Amino acid sequence: MLLIRIFFLLLILLFSCQKTQNYSKILVFGHAGMGLEMSNSIYHNNSIEAIELALNIPGSNGVEIDIQQDLNGVLWLFHDEKLDNTVNSSGCISNKTTAELENLIYLSHKKEKLRKLAEINFDNYPDKTIFLDLKFWNSCVENYSSAAKFKEALLLLNINQKDNCFLIIPNELFLDEFSNDFNVLFASDNFDLANNLLVQDTLIKGVVIRNSKINSNQVNLILNLKRLIFLFEMRSPKGIKSALNKNPTGIISDDLRAAIIQKRN
Amino acid sequence: MLQKIQNERRSLQKVSEIWLKVMRYIFYFFLIIATQARAQEFILKEKSHFFGTEFSISYRSNEIFHGINYSLIKKRFLLFTGIKFGVKSSYFQLNIFPQFNLKSAYFIFNKEGIKKNKTLNLGPMLLINYGLQRIEKTHSFTDLIFGYEFNIGDKIRFNHNLGIGPYIETYTDQLNNRQKLNSINIQFSIGLNYAFN
Numbered sequence: 001m002l003l004i005r006i007f008f009l010l011l012i013l014l015f016s017c018q019k020t021q022n023y024s025k026i027l028v029f030g031h032a033g034m035g036l037e038m039s040n041s042i043y044h045n046n047s048i049e050a051i052e053l054a055l056n057i058p059g060s061n062g063v064e065i066d067i068q069q070d071l072n073g074v075l076w077l078f079h080d081e082k083l084d085n086t087v088n089s090s091g092c093i094s095n096k097t098t099a100e101l102e103n104l105i106y107l108s109h110k111k112e113k114l115r116k117l118a119e120i121n122f123d124n125y126p127d128k129t130i131f132l133d134l135k136f137w138n139s140c141v142e143n144y145s146s147a148a149k150f151k152e153a154l155l156l157l158n159i160n161q162k163d164n165c166f167l168i169i170p171n172e173l174f175l176d177e178f179s180n181d182f183n184v185l186f187a188s189d190n191f192d193l194a195n196n197l198l199v200q201d202t203l204i205k206g207v208v209i210r211n212s213k214i215n216s217n218q219v220n221l222i223l224n225l226k227r228l229i230f231l232f233e234m235r236s237p238k239g240i241k242s243a244l245n246k247n248p249t250g251i252i253s254d255d256l257r258a259a260i261i262q263k264r265n
Numbered sequence: 266m267l268q269k270i271q272n273e274r275r276s277l278q279k280v281s282e283i284w285l286k287v288m289r290y291i292f293y294f295f296l297i298i299a300t301q302a303r304a305q306e307f308i309l310k311e312k313s314h315f316f317g318t319e320f321s322i323s324y325r326s327n328e329i330f331h332g333i334n335y336s337l338i339k340k341r342f343l344l345f346t347g348i349k350f351g352v353k354s355s356y357f358q359l360n361i362f363p364q365f366n367l368k369s370a371y372f373i374f375n376k377e378g379i380k381k382n383k384t385l386n387l388g389p390m391l392l393i394n395y396g397l398q399r400i401e402k403t404h405s406f407t408d409l410i411f412g413y414e415f416n417i418g419d420k421i422r423f424n425h426n427l428g429i430g431p432y433i434e435t436y437t438d439q440l441n442n443r444q445k446l447n448s449i450n451i452q453f454s455i456g457l458n459y460a461f462n
Contacts, residue, residue, distance in 0.1 A: 004421075004457065007318070007457055040324055040325050040326070040327065042325075042434075042446055042448045053446070056438040056439060056440070056444065057400070057401075057436075057438065058400065058401035058402040058436070058437070058438065058439050059400060059401030059402075109448070109449065110448075255327060257400050258327060260400050260401055261398075261399075261400055264399075264401065
């Protein structure tokens with residue numbers, strides 16, 4: 001009898017009303033490939049396999065990728081501050097040479113290789129937008145990496161000539177270094193700071209902000225400045241729905257499939 | 266384009282409404298048998314037919330699956346066939362999609378007469394799931410799950426299974442190339458069955 005009661009309770013929990021809205025204009029992107037810290041994702045975040053899947057999956061408008069720079073100036077696709085427990089090595093990317101990083105693999109089921117940014121062929125995806133989230137912080141030395149060196153490496157890959165590529169800059173100190181040559185978005189959890197920077201600096205194309213740190217009125221304020229606004233950190237259907245309801249330019253979702261489905265509905 | 270979206274939404278709404286009706290009948294069905302079954306002395310035959318409902322969750326997908334099924338238990342063999350619907354968050358969001366199930370099990374452990382004529386069965390099972398989901402284009406998901414099946418009860422039986430196996434997703438990408446993704450999946454299910462012999 002208890003089991004039957006639990007069964008009915010589950011049925012009631014599943015039935016709930018929901019209003020439908022039109023989200024067709026909102027763009028949908030994968031966070032670090034098919035999602036960050038998604039334990040059930042087939043591929044590891046920032047692996048070339050996850051990025052290609054996110055770019056090829058119908059309904060996706062692009063992908064966000066995390067970028068770090070090694071001692072030789074080569075740019076790598078990697079999210080965490082340290083390599084420990086993620087790949088078969090330890091320490092920080094900023095303290096390693098290209099040779100040391102070349103044969104590293106992720107400690108995941110598929111054992112994907114750690115890859116360079118140069119291995120992504122942007123020309124294969126002319127209709128997709130690619131966000132490069134630049135990770136300047138070196139947690140091994142508790143200091144920032146050189147922005148000038150980052151810029152040099154990006155220029156070498158002609159990122160400045162790619163209209164479908166945006167740089168995400170997480171610190172206002174580095175904005176000036178990049179905003180003249182690249183499409184630049186400022187990433188911050190502080191809406192007031194982001195809003196002030198957008199008012200002052202017309203070269204900044206928009207802002208990337210955590211979904212939980214902004215409401216729909218604030219989204220409208222950014223849109224009224226004729227700038228782009230992208231929300232990130234949402235994985236549940238409820239979170240995705242709340243982000244879509246704010247009507248931003250786009251959402252960077254940790255569950256790309258769920259975001260595409262929610263957008264369709 | 267707008268017309269296409271509206272048509273799709275209408276058809277999904279229709280499916281959702283039908284599913285809601287089915288769910289209502291399941292509710293009434295179990296409401297009746299819950300009040301009747303205790304009063305009956307029921308002895309299962311060697312070959313018993315069951316109608317039931319089952320919930321399942323799997324590691325690889327973020328959905329809860331729920332559906333109806335028919336199963337046949339002949340001595341120690343179980344043959345199960347069912348249809349489930351994956352639910353993203355609620356039926357009313359119209360995000361439901363179908364999954365077809367075929368399962369067989371052999372009960373190595375079979376104990377009759379425990380606690381008021383209840384029967385307990387436990388044994389290995391093989392389950393095949395085939396699901397279809399529209400993510401802009403249709404993706405198909407095939408599971409082959411190896412694990413154990415457990416059930417207990419008499420006329421009303423509680424069943425549970427847990428298993429692991431390959432998981433294959435196939436879809437057509439934006440360049441119209443057929444893509445195939447292979448990985449491993451773990452599935453957990455619980456359900457209730459009613460024997461109608």
